[in-house]
Amino acid sequence: MSAAPERAAAPVLELVDVRKSFGPIEILHGIDFALHAGEVHALIGENGAGKSTIMKILGGFLAPSSGAVRLDGKPAPYATGAQAEALGVVVIHQEFNLAPDLTVSENIWLGRELGGIFLDHRAMRAGTQALLDELDSPIRPEARIRDLPVSDRQMVEIAKALARKARVLVMDEPSAVLTHKEVEVLFRQIERLRAQGVALLYTSHRLEEITRLADRVTVLRDGAVVRRAGRGELTEDGMATAMVGRKLEDIYPAKRHHAGAVALEVKSFSVPPLVKDISFSLRRGEVLGISGLVGSGRTELAEGLVGLRPASGEILRHGVPVKVGSVREAAACGMAYLTEDRKEHGLLLDKNLAVNLTLSTLARFGTPFIDAGREEAALTRAISDFDIRAPRRDMKVGNLSGGNQQKLLLAKTMLGDPEVVIIDEPTRGIDVGTKSQIYAFIDALAAEGRSVIVISSDMPEILGLSDRVLVMRHGRIAGELEGERLTENAVVRLVMGTNEQASGSASHV
Amino acid sequence: MSDSTRSDSTRADLARADTARPSLAARLPGLSALGPLLALILLVALGAYLNENFLSAGNVTNVLARSAFIGMIAVGMTFVITSGGLDLSVGSMAAFIAGVMILAMNALLPSMGVGVPLILAGMGIALGAGLLAGLGNGLLVTKARIEPFIVTLGTMGIFRSLVTWLADGGTISLDFGVRQLYRPVYYSGLFGIAWPILVFAVVAIAGQVAMRHTRFGRYCEAIGSNDKVALYSAVNVERIRLMTYVLLGLLVGLATIMYVPRLGSASGSTGMLWELEAIAAVIIGGTALKGGYGRVWGTVIGVLILSLIDNILILADLVSPYLNGTIQGVIIVLAVVLQRSKSSA
Ligand SMILES: Nc1ncnc2c1ncn2[C@@H]1O[C@H](COP(=O)(O)OP(=O)(O)OP(=O)(O)O)[C@@H](O)[C@H]1O
Ligand SMILES: [Mg+2]
Numbered sequence: 001m002s003a004a005p006e007r008a009a010a011p012v013l014e015l016v017d018v019r020k021s022f023g024p025i026e027i028l029h030g031i032d033f034a035l036h037a038g039e040v041h042a043l044i045g046e047n048g049a050g051k052s053t054i055m056k057i058l059g060g061f062l063a064p065s066s067g068a069v070r071l072d073g074k075p076a077p078y079a080t081g082a083q084a085e086a087l088g089v090v091v092i093h094q095e096f097n098l099a100p101d102l103t104v105s106e107n108i109w110l111g112r113e114l115g116g117i118f119l120d121h122r123a124m125r126a127g128t129q130a131l132l133d134e135l136d137s138p139i140r141p142e143a144r145i146r147d148l149p150v151s152d153r154q155m156v157e158i159a160k161a162l163a164r165k166a167r168v169l170v171m172d173e174p175s176a177v178l179t180h181k182e183v184e185v186l187f188r189q190i191e192r193l194r195a196q197g198v199a200l201l202y203t204s205h206r207l208e209e210i211t212r213l214a215d216r217v218t219v220l221r222d223g224a225v226v227r228r229a230g231r232g233e234l235t236e237d238g239m240a241t242a243m244v245g246r247k248l249e250d251i252y253p254a255k256r257h258h259a260g261a262v263a264l265e266v267k268s269f270s271v272p273p274l275v276k277d278i279s280f281s282l283r284r285g286e287v288l289g290i291s292g293l294v295g296s297g298r299t300e301l302a303e304g305l306v307g308l309r310p311a312s313g314e315i316l317r318h319g320v321p322v323k324v325g326s327v328r329e330a331a332a333c334g335m336a337y338l339t340e341d342r343k344e345h346g347l348l349l350d351k352n353l354a355v356n357l358t359l360s361t362l363a364r365f366g367t368p369f370i371d372a373g374r375e376e377a378a379l380t381r382a383i384s385d386f387d388i389r390a391p392r393r394d395m396k397v398g399n400l401s402g403g404n405q406q407k408l409l410l411a412k413t414m415l416g417d418p419e420v421v422i423i424d425e426p427t428r429g430i431d432v433g434t435k436s437q438i439y440a441f442i443d444a445l446a447a448e449g450r451s452v453i454v455i456s457s458d459m460p461e462i463l464g465l466s467d468r469v470l471v472m473r474h475g476r477i478a479g480e481l482e483g484e485r486l487t488e489n490a491v492v493r494l495v496m497g498t499n500e501q502a503s504g505s506a507s508h509v
Numbered sequence: 510m511s512d513s514t515r516s517d518s519t520r521a522d523l524a525r526a527d528t529a530r531p532s533l534a535a536r537l538p539g540l541s542a543l544g545p546l547l548a549l550i551l552l553v554a555l556g557a558y559l560n561e562n563f564l565s566a567g568n569v570t571n572v573l574a575r576s577a578f579i580g581m582i583a584v585g586m587t588f589v590i591t592s593g594g595l596d597l598s599v600g601s602m603a604a605f606i607a608g609v610m611i612l613a614m615n616a617l618l619p620s621m622g623v624g625v626p627l628i629l630a631g632m633g634i635a636l637g638a639g640l641l642a643g644l645g646n647g648l649l650v651t652k653a654r655i656e657p658f659i660v661t662l663g664t665m666g667i668f669r670s671l672v673t674w675l676a677d678g679g680t681i682s683l684d685f686g687v688r689q690l691y692r693p694v695y696y697s698g699l700f701g702i703a704w705p706i707l708v709f710a711v712v713a714i715a716g717q718v719a720m721r722h723t724r725f726g727r728y729c730e731a732i733g734s735n736d737k738v739a740l741y742s743a744v745n746v747e748r749i750r751l752m753t754y755v756l757l758g759l760l761v762g763l764a765t766i767m768y769v770p771r772l773g774s775a776s777g778s779t780g781m782l783w784e785l786e787a788i789a790a791v792i793i794g795g796t797a798l799k800g801g802y803g804r805v806w807g808t809v810i811g812v813l814i815l816s817l818i819d820n821i822l823i824l825a826d827l828v829s830p831y832l833n834g835t836i837q838g839v840i841i842v843l844a845v846v847l848q849r850s851k852s853s854a
Contacts, residue, residue, distance in 0.1 A: 308740070308741065326743075326745070327740065327741060327742070327743040328743045328745060330743075331743050337741075339741055344735070344737055344738075345737050345738055345741045346738060346741065347738060348731055348734045348735055348738050348801075349735075350734050350801055350802070351730070351731070351734060355727065355730075355731075359727075359731055359738075359739070359742040359744070360742035360743045360744070361743075362724050362727060362728075363724065367724075368723055368724075369718075369722045369723060370722055370723065370724065370727065372722075412742075416743075
């Protein structure tokens with residue numbers, strides 16, 4: 001099984017002693033790294049370790065500061081991503097590279113449109129449909145990217161890459177925003193490409209995916225390779241330890257919540273068009289998980305609760321009805337929402353860390369003039385509380401690694417000191433070490449007597465964090481699980497709607 | 510072993526970078542930010558070289574006072590553009606406000622008589638009209654959710670035609686006696702500095718401070734940068750947008766107050782193309798046309814550049830002043846090219 005790296009044929013694409021600096025700070029310190037035909041090579045490492053940077057260098061999107069990129073043993077003859085793509089080196093980026101106002105089909109054919117003087121729309125649409133069918137995806141080729149949820153956008157990104165007929169396919173956390181089912185589809189495609197002799201590079205913070213897919217693993221820490229291994233040589237624990245540089249204990253906190261008084265009550269709450277007739281309550285010191293498929297209305301419910309979408313129904317805080325028509329009013333009632341879409345809804349990518357951190361609580365930083373000193377102090381505290389790794393504190397947030405962006409977003413949400421926090425996909429794109437930090441953090445929030453709602457597609461996360469789980473299906477509550485009944489099996493059944501008992505309880509909720 | 514020491518030292522580097530204050534070089538505006546300032550200095554040097562009268566107090570006052578009207582409007586425009594909007598109606602709005610103001614003062618004259626109260630009433634009416642005009646634009650953009658370009662293209666035509674109609678195709682003139690009393694607002698000043706220049710300076714400084722150091726400015730940049738993020742961050746996006754248009758309307762009113770005593774009249778051609786000059790000044794100054802980043806001091810420099818070109822062409826007699834538009838156009842395009850090379854670097 002374990003293909004010994006030494007025995008393999010000459011690499012297709014290779015990095016030789018590659019260094020990369022942004023300004024005065026060196027991010028990659030002499031990386032040697034090779035991709036072989038017909039192999040899945042996994043690159044793992046903490047947030048900010050330099051995975052995306054390596055992938056961008058491989059794909060021609062960044063030039064190394066020193067060292068060489070070799071394609072088929074010769075210096076890679078491309079200087080841009082487009083040239084690399086023409087040579088069959090295709091990258092699926094961590095940040096979506098789709099034109100939001102164009103349709104799915106237009107995006108997939110962007111730069112390689114079919115037809116002569118006039119575009120052959122029909123052929124392109126048919127080609128797109130075929131690709132999407134291959135991916136088992138219900139996305140319509142005419143849909144505008146702007147209107148699609150993040151998981152669909154990721155599927156479009158994957159379809160786009162598949163359409164490129166790659167020799168080398170580089171995938172930067174493609175599964176982070178996908179549902180379980182979509183991940184399976186993605187894996188089938190990866191296995192098919194591997195069988196066809198494509199060289200694949202894969203990264204993910206879900207280590208079980210690495211175990212399943214990778215023929216080789218390279219572990220990166222702080223911009224240097226710290227471990228190379230073949231298939232089966234590293235356990236998930238071993239990977240985590242190599243990545244973080246220390247042994248990780250159980251990443252989920254012990255269940256210990258002593259729920260207090262009811263802090264939030266939601267009665268027959270509807271968010272048109274999907275979410276209908278939701279009722280639940282939340283106690284102080286409780287962590288409530290909300291599970292369900294993407295598209296089951298979890299995010300819509302959360303956005304309705306904090307006034308981001310028009311909604312009807314009743315919200316009671318400490319037994320008193322409150323009106324929440326906007327995020328400001330929600331904040332005034334002590335409620336905050338952390339979005340799942342940090343790039344479109346969460347952070348100003350062109351602005352620096354401090355501006356982003358204080359944006360939703362700016363009124364606390366001085367009137368009429370903003371006190372820059374207090375902002376800096378808040379940033380210093382956030383950087384240490386949330387362990388944000390930023391090479392420079394005045395850098396643009398868009399240049400932070402994905403996981404560090406997520407930590408900043410968490411810091412921003414918590415700056416308002418909310419009593420009820422709704423966190424949508426708290427650890428998307430976050431490494432294991434940081435995950436356990438974030439879990440401990442959520443746990444601490446509950447221990448302080450705050451109420452936390454965690455929306456997550458990650459099953460172990462939902463099970464590991466929640467005192468109680470609501471499962472949503474088609475915009476309604478399909479069931480509620482607590483205590484003994486809270487098992488993976490039970491949740492999955494409710495999510496899929498294959499449980500007699502569950503459908504019974506769904507009808508009476 | 511070596512791996513762990515390596516990573517420890519990188520950690521330490523990161524930590525140090527975290528706590529270090531940004532270096533002096535990082536805090537100074539970059540070369541491309543200083544571009545407009547350099548261009549301004551070059552223009553001044555060129556003007557002084559071509560004509561010895563260029564730096565005379567008279568000429569400097571003349572240039573600055575003429576810049577003041579566009580300048581005040583451009584400062585307001587900076588906020589509108591920074592928050593992702595646009596206002597094409599300001600030139601016509603100025604003409605309309607001037608017309609309304611003069612007609613109102615003439616109408617109030619019999620009851621109030623020539624005196625300071627009448628002038629103050631006229632100023633109040635101008636500011637009120639500016640506020641309402643800005644509010645109209647702002648409400649159409651925020652409540653009716655119509656593109657700012659379309660809204661202000663429409664109101665541009667409306668204001669222009671209204672003032673032409675009020676003037677019955679001719680000119681609306683302020684009563685001669687009132688004009689004599691009002692004249693000093695344009696022609697005299699404090700410590701030898703003309704009033705329009707002083708007012709412009711105050712507006713510019715207040716604008717710069719508001720953009721850099723207040724929530725309003727921060728919110729404008731946030732909205733222009735990504736209005737969804739602003740909305741999710743508890744920013745009252747609609748109200749801030751509305752406020753930018755109202756602020757601009759008020760500043761157009763203020764500019765009109767300073768402008769009317771200069772000629773004492775308004776007509777269908779008053780304030781012609783001011784909107785384009787104001788927008789050009791904002792862009793030359795380094796504010797991003799797509800929003801998200803505003804630089805008020807840059808706008809001031811942009812305004813000065815535009816009026817200096819005008820002035821130098823007239824003084825120097827090198828090329829025909831009719832080519833003024835060509836040169837301004839070249840400068841605008843150059844400014845945008847420079848900005849782009851900065852962002853792609
Ligand atoms: N353009 C840039 N300017 C400055 N620093 C940058 C830039 N791009 C990346 N960096 C820094 O380089 C480091 C490595 O980033 P990279 O995105 O490669 O990390 P990553 O391993 O992909 O992390 P994640 O798991 O969070 O996605 C980070 O510290 C990041 O802030
Ligand atoms: Mg990354």
